[in-house]
Amino acid sequence: EKSGYDHYMLKEIHEQPRALRQTISGRIDADAGTVDIDVDLPAEYVDSIEEIQVVACGTSNYAGRYAAELLESVVDVRTTVEVASEYEFDGGRDPWRTLVVAVTQSGETADTLSAIRRAKRAGARTLAVTNTLGSTIVRETDDSVFIRAGPEIGVAATKTFASQVATLTLLAVHVGRARGSLSYGRARELLESVRKLPNAVQAVLDREDRVREVAREYADSDAFFFVGRKLGYPVALEGALKLKEISYDHAEGFAAGELKHGPLALVTEETPVLALLTDGSRPHETLNNVKEVQARGAPVIGATGTDGDGETSLGDGYVDVDLPVPETGALEPLVANVYWQLFAYHVADEKGRPIDRPRNLAKSVTVE
Ligand code: M6R
Numbered sequence: 001e002k003s004g005y006d007h008y009m010l011k012e013i014h015e016q017p018r019a020l021r022q023t024i025s026g027r028i029d030a031d032a033g034t035v036d037i038d039v040d041l042p043a044e045y046v047d048s049i050e051e052i053q054v055v056a057c058g059t060s061n062y063a064g065r066y067a068a069e070l071l072e073s074v075v076d077v078r079t080t081v082e083v084a085s086e087y088e089f090d091g092g093r094d095p096w097r098t099l100v101v102a103v104t105q106s107g108e109t110a111d112t113l114s115a116i117r118r119a120k121r122a123g124a125r126t127l128a129v130t131n132t133l134g135s136t137i138v139r140e141t142d143d144s145v146f147i148r149a150g151p152e153i154g155v156a157a158t159k160t161f162a163s164q165v166a167t168l169t170l171l172a173v174h175v176g177r178a179r180g181s182l183s184y185g186r187a188r189e190l191l192e193s194v195r196k197l198p199n200a201v202q203a204v205l206d207r208e209d210r211v212r213e214v215a216r217e218y219a220d221s222d223a224f225f226f227v228g229r230k231l232g233y234p235v236a237l238e239g240a241l242k243l244k245e246i247s248y249d250h251a252e253g254f255a256a257g258e259l260k261h262g263p264l265a266l267v268t269e270e271t272p273v274l275a276l277l278t279d280g281s282r283p284h285e286t287l288n289n290v291k292e293v294q295a296r297g298a299p300v301i302g303a304t305g306t307d308g309d310g311e312t313s314l315g316d317g318y319v320d321v322d323l324p325v326p327e328t329g330a331l332e333p334l335v336a337n338v339y340w341q342l343f344a345y346h347v348a349d350e351k352g353r354p355i356d357r358p359r360n361l362a363k364s365v366t367v368e
Helices: 008-014 016-024 043-048 058-075 110-121 136-140 159-179 184-205 208-218 232-247 256-261 283-295 329-350
Strands: 051-056 078-083 098-104 125-130 143-146 224-228 251-255 273-277 300-304 321-324
Touching (some): 008 016, 016 184, 051 058, 051 110, 058 078, 058 098, 058 159, 058 184, 058 329, 098 159, 110 136, 125 136, 143 159, 159 184, 208 321, 208 329, 224 256, 224 283, 232 329, 251 256, 256 283, 273 283, 273 329, 300 329
Parallel strands (some): 051 098, 098 125, 224 251, 224 273, 273 300
């Protein structure tokens, strides 16, 4: 069943190009700049939305944060993201104009279900973004959109994160086009990035040997810090979560600019810093933070896009390990995340951890 892979997690990491093709299949008309995600949100309703609130836990929460950045920047709808267990409905005078989006792979996470119930009781419209047909969340929300990633067995969410972000990007384009706030040109550009995703992710997977080498080199470090800005920030949080979950090492994700406000005190030669330097993540500003940690002797592993010329790596001359990310615009941080997945996997594998079943964790958390 693991198709020759040692763990489901590794199999699922490698399944991402296929999962992404399924996610987007038949949903994009790149020329027209439109999407069809089989969601029954009437145009008048979409027009009347005043705020979007995303609720989710763990990795799904980070997918939600990625999407919220996109929604705010390209769609121009006020969007908030909350950890489901902290959520309290806070809508305007007309709660129905608040769209509450639950992101959940399993559709059974108790914290997320209870957040949705609170929103419904207050009169909000609810929408689920999930991988699981027939799940509780599908029954309890007004609308649902499926991410179509296929079954995920490993406790660590991998391919579902990619498919969630891709689906939420399509949702953002749908909402933006319906409201008239997203231009045809920008919609086409975003859809073009979505279309490029499967091949771009494959190009990263093809560099697994290099990532394994790097993971082995740094596996015994004291701690690992992941940094990024904007769309790179949720990816930093996700990279750190993946690593701590399966390797049991100390890992933290920070907004790159926050390093100097505290975490820098922890940075030494023994704390590799994994930095996102791609489109959509303000790479030039992050380079300043890279210099700060290098001055303290920390090795820097960069997932890097290219500068305007399409050739020179943004990490050129700055990072110790340069992992190239293919050009995919606003989705470059998502593609870069695949490097962090492989890194986490190989660090954990090097340490002989039970990767598919990390201690104390369950695939689906059905208690609050
Ligand atoms: O099924 P869900 O997407 O609602 O699950 C949410 C989290 O429990 C889940 O993403 C968890 O953080 C993963 N184990 C992370 O790899």
